[in-house]
Amino acid sequence: MTALARAPLYARAEQELRARIAAGEWKPGEALPTEAALSGQLGISQGTLRRALGVLEAQRLIERRQGIGTYVTQATSERALFHFFRAEAVDGGRISPTSRLHRLERAPATAEEAAALVLPRRARVHRLARQRFVAGRAAIVEEIALPEALFPGFNLPIGVELTDELYVHYQRHHGITVMRVTEKLSAIGAPPAIAGLLDLAPGAPILHIARVAFDVMDRAVERRLSWIETGALRYAIELR
Amino acid sequence: MTALARAPLYARAEQELRARIAAGEWKPGEALPTEAALSGQLGISQGTLRRALGVLEAQRLIERRQGIGTYVTQATSERALFHFFRAEAVDGGRISPTSRLHRLERAPATAEEAAALVLPRRARVHRLARQRFVAGRAAIVEEIALPEALFPGFNLPIGVELTDELYVHYQRHHGITVMRVTEKLSAIGAPPAIAGLLDLAPGAPILHIARVAFDVMDRAVERRLSWIETGALRYAIELR
DNA sequence: CAGTGGTCTAGACCACGGG
DNA sequence: CCGTGGTCTAGACCACTGA
Numbered sequence: 001m002t003a004l005a006r007a008p009l010y011a012r013a014e015q016e017l018r019a020r021i022a023a024g025e026w027k028p029g030e031a032l033p034t035e036a037a038l039s040g041q042l043g044i045s046q047g048t049l050r051r052a053l054g055v056l057e058a059q060r061l062i063e064r065r066q067g068i069g070t071y072v073t074q075a076t077s078e079r080a081l082f083h084f085f086r087a088e089a090v091d092g093g094r095i096s097p098t099s100r101l102h103r104l105e106r107a108p109a110t111a112e113e114a115a116a117l118v119l120p121r122r123a124r125v126h127r128l129a130r131q132r133f134v135a136g137r138a139a140i141v142e143e144i145a146l147p148e149a150l151f152p153g154f155n156l157p158i159g160v161e162l163t164d165e166l167y168v169h170y171q172r173h174h175g176i177t178v179m180r181v182t183e184k185l186s187a188i189g190a191p192p193a194i195a196g197l198l199d200l201a202p203g204a205p206i207l208h209i210a211r212v213a214f215d216v217m218d219r220a221v222e223r224r225l226s227w228i229e230t231g232a233l234r235y236a237i238e239l240r
Numbered sequence: 241m242t243a244l245a246r247a248p249l250y251a252r253a254e255q256e257l258r259a260r261i262a263a264g265e266w267k268p269g270e271a272l273p274t275e276a277a278l279s280g281q282l283g284i285s286q287g288t289l290r291r292a293l294g295v296l297e298a299q300r301l302i303e304r305r306q307g308i309g310t311y312v313t314q315a316t317s318e319r320a321l322f323h324f325f326r327a328e329a330v331d332g333g334r335i336s337p338t339s340r341l342h343r344l345e346r347a348p349a350t351a352e353e354a355a356a357l358v359l360p361r362r363a364r365v366h367r368l369a370r371q372r373f374v375a376g377r378a379a380i381v382e383e384i385a386l387p388e389a390l391f392p393g394f395n396l397p398i399g400v401e402l403t404d405e406l407y408v409h410y411q412r413h414h415g416i417t418v419m420r421v422t423e424k425l426s427a428i429g430a431p432p433a434i435a436g437l438l439d440l441a442p443g444a445p446i447l448h449i450a451r452v453a454f455d456v457m458d459r460a461v462e463r464r465l466s467w468i469e470t471g472a473l474r475y476a477i478e479l480r
Numbered sequence: 481c482a483g484t485g486g487t488c489t490a491g492a493c494c495a496c497g498g499g
Numbered sequence: 500c501c502g503t504g505g506t507c508t509a510g511a512c513c514a515c516t517g518a
Contacts, residue, residue, distance in 0.1 A: 008486080008487060008488090009487075009488070010487080010488085034502080034503065034504085035503080035504065036502095036503095044488085044489090045488060045489045045490070046489090046490085046491095047488070047489065047490080048487080048488060048489075050504085050505085051487090051488095053504095059480070064503095064504060064505090065496090065497085065503085065504075066495065066496050066497080066503070066504045066505060067495075067496035067497040067498080067502080067503050067504065068496085068497065068498085068502095068503060068504080069502095069503060069504080070503090070504075083479065084479055086479070088424075179480065180478060180479060180480035181478070181479050181480075182476070182477070182478050183476070183477050183478070183479070184328075184474040184475065184476050185425065185447065185470075185474065185475040185476075185477070186447065186470035186473070186474055186475065187427035187428070187445040187446050187447040187448075187468075187470050188427070188445055188470075189444075189445045203445075204429075204445075205427040205428055205429045205443075205444075205445035205446070206427050206445070207425065207426065207427040207447070208427075228427075230425075230426035230427050230428075233426070234424040234425065234426055234450075235424065235425040235426065236422070236423070236424050236425075237422070237423050237425070237477055237479070238420060238421070238422050238423070239323065239324055239326070239420060239421050239423070239477070240299070240419065240420035240421075248505080248506060248507090249506075249507070250506080250507085274483080274484065274485085275484080275485065276483095276484090284507085284508090285507060285508045285509070286508090286509085286510095287507070287508065287509080288506080288507060288508075290485085290486085291506090291507095293485095304484095304485065304486090305484085305485075305515090305516085306484070306485045306486060306514065306515050306516080307483080307484050307485065307486095307514075307515035307516035307517080308483095308484065308485080308515085308516060308517085309483095309484065309485080310484090310485080
């Protein structure tokens with residue numbers, strides 16, 4: 001195990017299981033062995049194993065279903081849309097934007113991208129530009145950078161409506177599961193290029209978000225800049 | 241116990257303890273009885289009690305210190321500032337704004353306030369208006385509504401710098417502990433009155449936040465509108 | 481060194497879901 | 500019915516703190 005030898009047993013078991021899931025020993029949607037089997041395999045009691053599983057479950061890495069088994073969580077549009085995409089209607093109702101990619105390139109990371117993604121100098125990234133539409137109206141512009149090393153052969157069709165949420169695509173095609181994101185929000189006047197895409201006057205107030213997404217092993221895997229027209233949207237969050 | 245009889249023992253114990261803390265049986269900063277005493281008192285095993293305490297600890301209602309005891313968490317400026325106030329410097333550094341109240345009134349709740357705070361018609365609220373300053377410059381304007389029924393005799397000095405964070409004041413003087421907040425963010429053009437207070441041109445892009453804060457028993461206890469000038473600030477959040 | 485919370489175990493029993 | 504995860508208990512032992 002990679003964990004410190006001094007850490008409690010349950011913490012080492014948790015790390016061991018996390019690493020095995022990240023390595024693909026059990027893929028998203030698949031079942032882990034039963035608790036009896038796993039505890040025997042790891043040489044710990046079932047109670048200790050259950051404590052480790054409880055942590056992974058709280059982090060939504062696994063799902064436990066009584067009477068059935070324990071499963072590696074699969075990325076769903078549901079979760080991508082309503083957990084990691086916090087925009088909602090002014091009245092609090094859910095919105096399901098459509099999405100269209102209008103640029104996809106492979107290029108050296110900018111200084112900002114390299115810093116956000118903790119990449120070495122001259123590393124290359126895939127860079128996506130897309131628009132998202134709410135009720136037929138362009139409401140969001142996004143620019144996304146992905147380390148090429150983590151997303152070899154990344155590809156998506158340009159100009160057509162995207163069927164999958166990006167985070168579902170990351171997991172299904174590249175084995176990368178986004179577990180948490182950090183964001184920095186500010187209100188800015190729309191730059192001319194963005195204003196054009198959103199059909200706004202330059203300088204109109206829009207919400208700007210700089211996001212970094214982290215995977216199961218807490219590696220930075222995506223950097224995303226979003227420009228959101230909040231006339232018909234609210235960005236809803238909870239702090240606890 | 242008020243909880244459903246069918247809920248697991250540890251869940252009923254958790255609710256029982258939460259209610260007792262909310263009722264002031266143990267006040268913020270005070271110690272709970274030892275685990276042995278509590279489990280005996282509740283008629284449950286120490287293991288089951290520990291599970292209930294674990295939930296309360298995860299919610300930061302209590303703090304456990306090995307070798308010492310278990311304590312009811314006390315609101316601190318630290319937590320109020322860096323947990324429930326997510327503004328930081330552009331470079332990610334912490335900021336500690338000063339704060340000055342410029343209006344305090346007692347009035348019937350507006351329709352929006354009554355809805356957000358789940359108040360009956362014609363209920364009265366304390367309404368505060370304050371400014372917060374970062375590096376000597378007005379950066380945030382806030383309007384805050386508190387149900388009079390929950391904050392009897394609420395008072396704070398007008399026009400001078402406030403020494404305590406508001407959430408610390410709520411707990412210390414009114415026994416109300418804020419546990420979580422929900423927020424809806426949008427980018428708007430500064431209304432003239434706000435622009436004046438922030439020394440901005442009317443229509444300049446600012447971040448607007450509508451917040452509702454909830455206490456230990458998950459009652460809505462504060463509604464707050466914030467207008468934030470994000471030229472020198474970022475609003476930093478994490479989703480997981 | 482006494483007393484606190486933290487870890488770990490073993491085992492009985494319950495609740496759920498599918499054959 | 501069997502096999503799964505969920506609850507609850509009892510007790511041994513560890514780690515930390517302060518007198």
